Amino acid sequence: xxxxxxxxxxxxxxxxxxxxxxxxxxxxxxxxxxxxxxxxxxxxxxxxxxxxxxxxxxxxxxxxxxxxxxxxxxxxxxxxxxxxxxxxxxxxxxxxxxxxxxxxxxxxxxxxxxxxxxxxxxxxxxxxxxxxxxxxxxxxxxxxxxxxxxxxxxxxxxxxxxxxxxxxxxxxxxxxxxxxxxxxxxxxxxxxxxxxxxxxxxxxxxxxxxxxxxxxxxxxxxxxxxxxxxxxxxxxxxxxxxxxxxxxxxxxxxxxxxxxxxxxxxxxxxxxxxxxxxxxxxxxxxxxxxxxxxxxxxxxxxxxxxxxxxxxxxxxxxxxxxxxxxxxxxxxxxxxxxxxxxxxxxxxxxxxxxxxxxxxxxxxxxxxxxxxxxxxxxxxxxx
Numbered sequence: 597x598x599x600x601x602x603x604x605x606x607x608x609x610x611x612x613x614x615x616x617x618x619x620x621x622x623x624x625x626x627x628x629x630x631x632x633x634x635x636x637x638x639x640x641x642x643x644x645x646x647x648x649x650x651x652x653x654x655x656x657x658x659x660x661x662x663x664x665x666x667x668x669x670x671x672x673x674x675x676x677x678x679x680x681x682x683x684x685x686x687x688x689x690x691x692x693x694x695x696x697x698x699x700x701x702x703x704x705x706x707x708x709x710x711x712x713x714x715x716x717x718x719x720x721x722x723x724x725x726x727x728x729x730x731x732x733x734x735x736x737x738x739x740x741x742x743x744x745x746x747x748x749x750x751x752x753x754x755x756x757x758x759x760x761x762x763x764x765x766x767x768x769x770x771x772x773x774x775x776x777x778x779x780x781x782x783x784x785x786x787x788x789x790x791x792x793x794x795x796x797x798x799x800x801x802x803x804x805x806x807x808x809x810x811x812x813x814x815x816x817x818x819x820x821x822x823x824x825x826x827x828x829x830x831x832x833x834x835x836x837x838x839x840x841x842x843x844x845x846x847x848x849x850x851x852x853x854x855x856x857x858x859x860x861x862x863x864x865x866x867x868x869x870x871x872x873x874x875x876x877x878x879x880x881x882x883x884x885x886x887x888x889x890x891x892x893x894x895x896x897x898x899x900x901x902x903x904x905x906x907x908x909x910x911x912x913x914x915x916x917x918x919x920x921x922x923x924x925x926x927x928x929x930x931x932x933x934x935x936x937x938x939x940x941x942x943x944x945x946x947x948x949x950x951x952x953x954x955x956x957x958x959x960x961x962x963x964x965x966x967x968x969x970x971x972x973x974x975x976x977x978x979x
Contacts, residue, residue: 600712602649604700606641607716609663611723612693613637616667618727618734619685621676621741629674636670664690680752681741687752687759688793694762695786696722702779733797736804743807751796758789826899828876829883837898837906844908844956851910854917855959856945857967858886860903861974866937874937879903881931881939889924905941906960917945942971 617637622629644662647653653662668686675682699722700715765782824836832840844853860882867875879899886897886905894910909915921943932939944966946959 598712599649600716601655601704602645604704604712604715604719605648605655605659605697606645607719607723608693608697608700609644609659610637610641611696611719612663612689613640613667615693615723615726616671616686616689619689619737619741620671620674621738622674623676633670633674637667640666640670677741680748684748684752684755685737685741687755688796691755691759691762691789692726692793694759695790698782698786702783733801737797737800740800740804740807744803758792762786762789826883829880829899831883831887831897831899831905833898834900836896837900840896840898840908841956841960844953847953849910850950850953852912852950853948853953853956853959854907854909854912854915854945855948855956855963856907856909856917856943857960857963858882858905858907858941858943859967859971860905861940861942861971862938863903870937874935877935878937878939881935882928882941885924885927885931885939889920889927940974942967942974944968944970 614637617633622633640663643666644658647658647662648655671686672678672682696719700719703715703718704712762785765785824832824839826833843849860879863875863878866878882903882905883897883899886907890897890907890909893912893915896908898906898908900906924943925940928939928941944963946962946966948956948959
């Protein structure tokens, strides 16, 4: 085998290994792991040169036994991912390198010795263009390997099949370099495969964007929870309540509305006699009871501070408010027994027709007054 042909192969092997190093996620990204990786790759290149140039081993045999298998073992041992993600990446890189190497070999055959030099220049130019244009894609692919676990297996199977089909076509029944009339067909197939890989890469980018969007949505959800949800009970908080009142006043989503004000009874006594931890559990129990009773309705439940709660009910023409409150009392009684304390809440309400949405604040004041009147009567009964 001529020296220029060997150099041609070594260029392909070197860039193939370099591309895989760009895509692999090391199990331990440290100096020792990188030293093993770089040293192993250098040993593969030197061994291939010695086998083909010094000992005249066939290039196809040397490629499999000295480059493909050892590099597979080396990168597999160093890789963080030892599943379909690894094998997909390995076969993808090798397939691209196989096509580039074939293009270089064709140039060498068609143009003789000058073609070998041209082949090396073309191969280096193609790889440099890939590295230059694909820098951002390498990073995104690298990130995607770490954050996405599902969906790799089917693509891996397809990539492995493509890889071995290309090798089979190039070598059977005789090496492609001995069947020059089939080279255009092989190149056409290679272009088709590269096109499929472009689609694959674009789908990876879209998947990464979807993943980033999901992360952003989760972040927004967390911000919303911090801004509009009560940390203790998980109900909507006072800020959300104020915003909701403003929307009602502006006529947004105009509908008949029940405004119900609740005040938990005996929270101070629970805190003083059983501790604030029990007080927090009692507040959570009240919140759970409100959620359980009003979940079947078009409702919004707010904890507006301390032991005070507000419920807005929409579109409740046939609502029996007394029956709903009786259901709440029963639920609170059961929750109290489970906690080993007494749970109850005073309630006051006001009905607000849709056309009177501007009176929301007055309706809330009326509900509040009724609630405190009920609370006063409950205290008088206890006394």
